[in-house]
Amino acid sequence: MFRSNSVGKSKAGLVCGTVLALSVYTVSAAAAEKITELKHSVYVGGLFLGSIDTEIGEENNNYRIESIANTSKTFDWAFKWIAKGKTVGLIDDDKISPFLHRHESSWNKNVRSATMNYDPSGSVEVETTGKISSDPNKYTPIDPGSLTNSIDPMSAMLLVSNRLESGQGCNAEVAVFDGRRRYDVKLTEKDSRLFKPSRYSVFAGEAIGCKIDIVKKGGFKKGQDNYDRMNQEIVVWAAAPVAGARVVPVRMQVSTDFGRMELHLEEYHEGPIQLVSRNAK
Numbered sequence: 530m531f532r533s534n535s536v537g538k539s540k541a542g543l544v545c546g547t548v549l550a551l552s553v554y555t556v557s558a559a560a561a562e563k564i565t566e567l568k569h570s571v572y573v574g575g576l577f578l579g580s581i582d583t584e585i586g587e588e589n590n591n592y593r594i595e596s597i598a599n600t601s602k603t604f605d606w607a608f609k610w611i612a613k614g615k616t617v618g619l620i621d622d623d624k625i626s627p628f629l630h631r632h633e634s635s636w637n638k639n640v641r642s643a644t645m646n647y648d649p650s651g652s653v654e655v656e657t658t659g660k661i662s663s664d665p666n667k668y669t670p671i672d673p674g675s676l677t678n679s680i681d682p683m684s685a686m687l688l689v690s691n692r693l694e695s696g697q698g699c700n701a702e703v704a705v706f707d708g709r710r711r712y713d714v715k716l717t718e719k720d721s722r723l724f725k726p727s728r729y730s731v732f733a734g735e736a737i738g739c740k741i742d743i744v745k746k747g748g749f750k751k752g753q754d755n756y757d758r759m760n761q762e763i764v765v766w767a768a769a770p771v772a773g774a775r776v777v778p779v780r781m782q783v784s785t786d787f788g789r790m791e792l793h794l795e796e797y798h799e800g801p802i803q804l805v806s807r808n809a810k
Contacts, residue, residue, distance in 0.1 A: 574788025643708025
């Protein structure tokens with residue numbers, strides 16, 4: 530079932546949503562409880578824009594992912610963005626099956642949320658809150674049938690992470706629904722890249738590149754291609770920050786109207802592995 534109280538404009542945009550999703554770009558099935566904590570920092574034009582904190586918990590075949598992203602207090606005078614996400618579900622071999630996904634974001638004083646519940650048949654029921662457009666034709670329609678067997682952004686990244694952990698590479702195409710927009714995420718593996726030591730990151734070494742392409746299916750504003758106009762490759766680089774750690778996103782670089790945006794792995798915590806960059810915020 531597809532039910533929505535609103536299908537509206539996301540001021541944070543799909544790129545921010547993707548970055549949030551990329552921050553949980555790691556989970557593999559495990560037989561014992563495991564908790565991994567990640568912190569990514571985001572810089573735009575050399576200025577610290579904000580951070581993304583993620584906690585990943587898994588026990589047997591169950592997974593839980595919680596994340597919070599927020600802009601730096603330095604920008605409070607101009608804008609303030611906070612986004613919180615949570616997903617719980619089941620990993621069965623190569624199949625990722627979310628049970629529940631919830632996302633809430635606030636841009637200044639405008640708050641929006643989406644809650645999705647999944648059943649074993651693959652159908653999804655969604656409830657959204659936030660500003661409702663007065664023009665129902667403002668956004669491209671969503672085919673309710675296209676939601677069947679789609680998954681949330683966090684679970685989609687989990688799926689790709691499992692492929693990297695098992696050595697299958699990142700080549701994949703995933704049907705994603707974030708509560709308001711339905712799109713396919715197409716990932717293509719790129720040549721590996723060597724990163725030098727940096728005070729912004731806990732990672733140095735060779736990383737796998739995953740090129741991201743977004744194929745819009747529905748729920749997007751008509752006549753406004755905010756993401757297509759960037760006309761550039763978006764590549765996320767993933768690697769284990771040290772031996773014995775998980776494969777996680779360690780770097781992303783994207784050109785924007787405000788300068789180059791960079792995503793760095795600032796902290797990594799898992800059991801005895803405790804990594805913190807020299808420039809940690």
